[in-house]
Amino acid sequence: MEHITLLFFLLLLSPFFLCRAEGSSKCQEKVVAAGGELRLLPEKPPQGWVKVHWKVRLDTGDKHRILTADRNSFFQFSNNPFLGRAFFRQENLSLWISRVIRADSGLYWAEFEDTTGIVTPLCFRVSVWEPLGQPRLETILHREQDLCNVSLLCTVPGATNVSYSWSCNRGPPGAQGHQPWLHLQVLGDSDPTVCLCNATNLVSWSTATTDVTAACHSSGPGASWSYCSVKGMLCLLVLGSLGAAVAVTHLLVRQQGPPSHGAPNNSGTG
Incomplete structure (x- = not known):
């Protein structure tokens, strides 16, 4: 009974340790431009490893095994969205992914397995950003x-x-x-x-x-006039209005002609 209880307790704790292993608190942050190349290099792989698995959990929730490699330089890629874009460097155990896209953002990790079956994960938090266009x-x-x-x-x-x-x-x-x-x-x-x-x-x-x-x-359409320009235009408008008023007054006087006088008294004398 005690063994069953201990086993049940360990099963409850296993997701917790898995989340800690895949969590972002201990993961290296990697930022890459869309269309560029992602390079993931695990630092200080554990001694005594015999096999390594590269895996990913994308931000969309999809989870994939990218490849598996061993110490004998044998590696095999899995059927996943990275097939044809992923490359493995045996000399440093790094994973390279070309032509990355925004959907490649997520949590990547390498699981190093030793002869006893113990797994040591090394993880990376990857964010893919679009390059900026012209402001x-x-x-x-x-x-x-x-x-x-x-x-x-x-x-x-x-x-x-x-x-x-x-x-x-x-x-x-x-x-x-x-x-x-x-x-x-x-x-x-x-x-x-x-x-x-x-x-x-x-x-x-x-x-x-x-x-x-x-x-x-600029003097194009919609451009504002300077203070001097506005002042000059106002002066011209005032002078033009005064000149027009004088001309109209003179024209009206000429049209009326000289002032008329009363007719002479032609009454005869008796």
Whole structure:
């Protein structure tokens, strides 16, 4: 009875130890770009091992045995989604997977088995990220007299977990901010100000630049006029209105002709 109880207790604990072996707390973190190559190198394999099994539990929940190898340089791949993309290096017992995709993210581990059947797992937590595309820069302008207030928005369409940083050739050196937004002011007669947005994630980075001064000086549709331009146009409108009023008054006077006088008194005398 005691042996049965002990056996039942060990069966209850076995999933716990298995989870600890496959858990991410002791696993190496690996980040790789989609389309790239994943290389998993087990550090300090246990002495006395005779066989190693490479396995994976994907984030989708699917579990696969990728391959089995022994000390005699014999290895065999299993029928799984990695077939044709997985390679085994006997000299360092590493697993290489080419052309990785987002669906390859998951928990990978090598199970080293010794002659007594004891298994020692070494695991890796793998995350596959998409490389960043070209950032998109949006420019919003607002003029106040001779100042041009500029707001820049940097985004990478369709990307998540992106970090942003800014730098400009004028102003304080180094990074100007770590948000997608950047606000700055440009004087009407200032030298060219070029700003760069740097977007990064764990596997790639991409940049985009814009000439802020050129945007402020642009005269295309929708561009704002400067304070001097607006003032000059108002003066011209006022002078034009005064000139038109004088001309109209003069024309009306000419159309009315000279003032009329009363007819002479032609009454005869008796």
